[in-house]
Ligand code: SF4
């Protein structure tokens with residue numbers, strides 16, 4: 103079992119002493135808002151940074167001509183495509199617009215209580231009390247955006263989406279997010 107330490111320094115930030123394990127180990131699945139923010143922020147097409155995965159869950163997968171899919175960030179050299187190493191320091195090159203799951207990690211709610219997830223990649227435990235108020239706001243937003251995405255995918259799947267291409271789905275998704283952002 104990995105021994106973990108909670109720092110006595112209330113200002114301590116575990117990422118400062120970590121080799122960005124999370125960005126190397128996890129597949130980062132993304133939702134419509136994540137794709138919109140990355141695409142508009144980087145001025146790049148979603149296809150340039152998205153990897154297609156066969157969906158494990160039939161209800162949640164996107165039905166398109168290419169198959170039943172989930173969308174995640176591409177990887178490069180065994181890590182997220184947006185992770186870069188400079189002078190022995192790894193950094194996220196899209197920090198301001200990184201996907202919601204990246205912002206949320208390693209926190210969540212369990213039975214309404216703010217918690218640190220089990221089996222995290224971080225080298226030390228986090229002082230949850232120091233992050234609760236800031237992260238609670240984000241976690242609520244994250245949950246809402248995933249619910250929005252689930253509804254969007256369900257709508258697409260119910261309206262003959264399987265006859266259309268992934269590019270058409272991405273445009274549909276982009277337009278839906280544009281509408282809610284502008285209103
Ligand atoms: S694994 Fe934990 S400590 Fe390391 S970079 Fe990710 S969130 Fe930060």
Ligand code: SF4
Pocket residue numbers: 124125130175182183184185186193194195196197200201204
């Ligand atoms: S987007 Fe940034 S924080 Fe998220 S996995 Fe990639 S490099 Fe890490």
